[in-house]
Amino acid sequence: MTTAPTSGIDLFADDVLVDPYPAYAELRELGAVVHLPENGVHALTRYDAIRAALADWESFSSTSIAFNPMADEALTGTSLASDPPAHTQLRAALTENLSPRALRGLKGRIETKADALVAELVEKGSFEAIDALARAFPLEVVADLIGFTGHVRDNMLRWGQAAMQVLGPMNQRTAESFPIAGELYAWCSQVRADDLAEGSVGRGIFDAEARGAIPPDTAGHIIHQYLGAGVDTTIAAIGNIVALFARHPEQLALVRENPSLVPAAFNEALRLWAPVHAWGRRATKDVTVDGTVIPAGAKVAILFGAGNHDPRHYDDPDTFLVERNPVDHLSFGYGPHGCAGQGLARLEAHAVIDALARRVERLVLGPETRVPGNITRSIDTLPVLEVIPA
């Protein structure tokens, strides 16, 4: 057994955040575990090591998922930041309202919305895809799901972005985002059933609290987790879909010819460009990974995107191939904390891919821009200069 190899890479440097894939490749070649003194973490870089760690909550605790202690403290008691057995009960309350049964009623509405929005954009002929589609669509879906009205709808984007940003190390991005994440937290702490639209899933969570089906004072926290975990990530994923299909019209053609490829195409988009860059764990004891010891108490960084591009697991991992259907990609995590909202994310993304494939033959892009983000990796602006309709 050996200690981990060391690298000078800074996971949260601007250039790494904008394009982490060269750094991921370098780290993966050094080892399945690499010590990064710059960030004070042991990074997990290879597919097998990441998947095994996500399943092994006894060795890799979720009580420290952020890269700064203030955010870890703020998350105490949430599902994301707890271990079994406490996690099991918290998660049950979270997932009940996002189960396939709970979402069944939403499917038709989500598909109709996606189709109408894509039809409108195709008709316009040119548009900025992040604001007009990647942000507009999930914000509307989540607002309707939770039953937001009025000014809260206007804050969802800032709040959702800040909730992810504050999980990074204490850099400028994190410091600037704390007050905004605090607004979200404050709003969720005082929200009442009456503030949410009748018949919404959000109102249902309050009804469950009133019935005693979930512990007192948890409804607001559940809504906080939906917004914190579900907004920025889905926006990133939908922006990525538009960019990938525009860059690879031959892959869009495959989906157009065979619409049953829609779920496979989303899996491949998630595998190729993971919306979540790095996520934390804490080693509860000395843990040996691939012959390397991670010492007890060490902060661990899970690099989902590095695992998704591991050539030990996927052939030709840097190529976008919709027929690959990588159902085992790591972008939704894995194991006890595997994404509780993936059913909703899939409904949204499948509806967008389906509408694009039916209505668009080709999209001509202008240059995209990216702004570095600590945790979510997303495109900031994506001009579609021309639409060649189907």
Ligand code: HEM
């Ligand atoms: C493409 C979009 C999404 C991506 C890439 C994504 C990614 C992830 C990842 C990587 C985790 C695992 C965290 C861990 O291992 O500690 C996670 C957990 C979670 N996600 Fe998502 N997510 C997405 C959409 C959503 C949506 C739409 C919601 C809710 C409305 C949501 C709610 C959650 C919750 C509540 C957890 C915590 C589950 C637990 O602690 O047991 N996510 N997500």
